[in-house]
Amino acid sequence: xKRKDFLMYGTFSKFYDSFTDDVDxxxxxxxYEKIFAxxxxxxxxxxxxxxxxxxxxxxxxxxxxxxxxxDISAEMLDAAIKKAQSAGDSKTLFINQDITELDLYGTVDxxxxxxxxxxxxxxxxxxxxxxxxxxxxxxxxxIFIFDINTPYKFENEYADKxxxxxxxxxxxxxxxxxDKSCGICDFYLTFFEKQEALYEKxxxxxxxxxxxxxxIEKALQRANMRLLKVYNESLKSLKEKDTRAIxxxxxxx
Numbered sequence: 001x002k003r004k005d006f007l008m009y010g011t012f013s014k015f016y017d018s019f020t021d022d023v024d025x026x027x028x029x030x031x032y033e034k035i036f037a038x039x040x041x042x043x044x045x046x047x048x049x050x051x052x053x054x055x056x057x058x059x060x061x062x063x064x065x066x067x068x069x070x071d072i073s074a075e076m077l078d079a080a081i082k083k084a085q086s087a088g089d090s091k092t093l094f095i096n097q098d099i100t101e102l103d104l105y106g107t108v109d110x111x112x113x114x115x116x117x118x119x120x121x122x123x124x125x126x127x128x129x130x131x132x133x134x135x136x137x138x139x140x141x142x143i144f145i146f147d148i149n150t151p152y153k154f155e156n157e158y159a160d161k162x163x164x165x166x167x168x169x170x171x172x173x174x175x176x177x178x179d180k181s182c183g184i185c186d187f188y189l190t191f192f193e194k195q196e197a198l199y200e201k202x203x204x205x206x207x208x209x210x211x212x213x214x215x216i217e218k219a220l221q222r223a224n225m226r227l228l229k230v231y232n233e234s235l236k237s238l239k240e241k242d243t244r245a246i247x248x249x250x251x252x253x
Contacts, residue, residue, distance in 0.1 A: 025055045028114055029063060032145055034235060035248055036110070039228075041143055043109030049099050049134070049146070050117030054080025054092075060112075061092045068093045068104065100126050102133030109139055113146035116244070119208035122184060124219065127211070131223035135251050144225060144249040147233075153243040154178060154210040158185045169194055183210035213238075216247060224253045 048057040051069030061067040165172045170193040178185040191202040229248040
């Protein structure tokens with residue numbers, strides 16, 4: 001388990017960047033561009049769905065794309081806006097929205113979603129609602145790229161395990177509770193932040209749902225999208241023990 005597997009909304013926004021500093025956003029952006037190139041597709045306007053603190057959004061903006069970031073966490077977006085201001089980026093737009101209720105100002109050429117955002121949709125109805133929103137604001141024949149944590153990861157890395165992460169300023173204890181019967185894993189996090197000679201305690205929690213590729217494909221079809229490709233993180237064929245699947249879909253509306 002790596003620290004980059006976090007995706008929390010409340011208290012964790014305070015610690016998000018310091019506990020996900022091993023995430024290679026340049027590599028993720030490179031991956032998206034490789035997929036676009038393989039499809040001979042050249043998007044200009046891109047939505048980063050579930051953008052968090054905006055690291056990927058701003059990396060893509062630096063590469064010349066017109067970016068919009070959407071996230072449910074106002075705290076995460078506050079951090080994203082501060083990053084944009086520090087970078088001198090006044091063009092990138094950040095919107096506080098639930099991804100099951102997307103409502104953009106216009107269409108985009110592509111939608112990307114990184115770091116298992118889609119696994120946070122806990123029902124199939126939420127999954128379909130999200131995908132329908134993507135289809136609505138994605139141009140005809142537009143491309144949707146997202147990733148999910150695989151069943152292998154839920155059953156073997158999440159399971160009912162406990163992990164401890166530390167950095168210079170805080171310690172995080174991450175406890176998992178995976179219910180295989182419904183495919184949902186609850187995450188319980190306890191943070192201890194250094195405050196001079198003392199530690200201040202914070203708690204947070206969230207959940208993810210395990211989805212199979214078949215379930216994802218059916219949800220895409222219900223939203224008038226077609227599954228094009230499924231890769232692992234190296235853009236090779238997905239294997240049984242891969243922990244993350246990269247999914248590429250075409251908007252057929």
